[in-house]
Amino acid sequence: MAILKLNDVSYSYQNQYQSVEAVKNVSLELEQGKVYAIIGKSGSGKSTLLSLMAGLTLPKSGEILYDGDSIKNLDMEEYRRDKASVIYQTFNLFPLMTVLENVIFPLELKGMKHLEAKAIAERHIASVGLDKNHYKRFPNMLSGGERQRVAIARALATGSRLLLADEPTGNLDMANGDLVVKLLIDLAHKDKLAVVIVTHDLSIADKADEVFQMNDGILSRM
Numbered sequence: 001m002a003i004l005k006l007n008d009v010s011y012s013y014q015n016q017y018q019s020v021e022a023v024k025n026v027s028l029e030l031e032q033g034k035v036y037a038i039i040g041k042s043g044s045g046k047s048t049l050l051s052l053m054a055g056l057t058l059p060k061s062g063e064i065l066y067d068g069d070s071i072k073n074l075d076m077e078e079y080r081r082d083k084a085s086v087i088y089q090t091f092n093l094f095p096l097m098t099v100l101e102n103v104i105f106p107l108e109l110k111g112m113k114h115l116e117a118k119a120i121a122e123r124h125i126a127s128v129g130l131d132k133n134h135y136k137r138f139p140n141m142l143s144g145g146e147r148q149r150v151a152i153a154r155a156l157a158t159g160s161r162l163l164l165a166d167e168p169t170g171n172l173d174m175a176n177g178d179l180v181v182k183l184l185i186d187l188a189h190k191d192k193l194a195v196v197i198v199t200h201d202l203s204i205a206d207k208a209d210e211v212f213q214m215n216d217g218i219l220s221r222m
């Protein structure tokens with residue numbers, strides 16, 4: 001069964017002067033174990049589509065089902081924290097927390113005891129290829145690739161099976177970008193996550209299992 005299903009989803013940004021139809025009647029099914037790339041030119045609606053999937057924005061029409069349930073019926077805070085994790089081009093780590101604290105924080109937020117949270121965080125930090133030397137560093141003491149790997153560890157630690165990446169390699173050089181893409185592909189293929197990557201980079205799209213293009217709010221399969 002699809003982990004996420006979008007049925008005829010539309011979204012428009014509105015103010016008193018105008019309405020911008022950013023996502024138009026998109027239907028899509030995502031399965032665990034696969035990498036999906038969404039490409040398209042600037043302003044075509046890719047980020048808006050990703051925020052709909054992440055539950056950060058609610059559709060104006062249509063519905064989004066997670067494991068068969070409309071996300072409207074779920075606790076949205078829990079959905080955003082535990083079900084659909086987003087990673088960003090700018091990493092969005094907490095600058096005043098160490099690597100370990102960044103990964104522990106969302107676990108403690110949901111009521112997990114410190115020692116258990118620490119053990120889970122350490123496991124996920126190791127799984128993205130970082131070691132104990134990194135635990136006590138602040139984000140500004142890491143390379144861009146390392147920061148993105150911490151962001152991925154934090155996303156994974158919550159147990160989320162849906163990883164939504166918005167231009168995850170946009171701030172990385174080619175070598176670090178390749179490492180992050182390889183990690184995302186491994187997470188889909190080996191750990192059976194559903195991974196969505198919004199990207200301008202066609203070489204990432206080449207490595208995805210399925211590629212979609214956004215064009216003026218309309219999604220089509222390539």
Ligand SMILES: Nc1ncnc2c1ncn2[C@@H]1O[C@H](COP(=O)(O)OP(=O)(O)OP(=O)(O)O)[C@@H](O)[C@H]1O
Binds near residue numbers: 041043046047
């Ligand atoms: N907060 C907002 N208010 C009004 N319009 C917006 C807002 N955010 C985005 N838009 C518009 O919605 C459309 C889709 O934007 P979106 O950011 O989803 O595109 P994108 O494909 O992700 O672009 P990029 O590749 O540049 O990040 C664009 O026309 C944009 O101008």
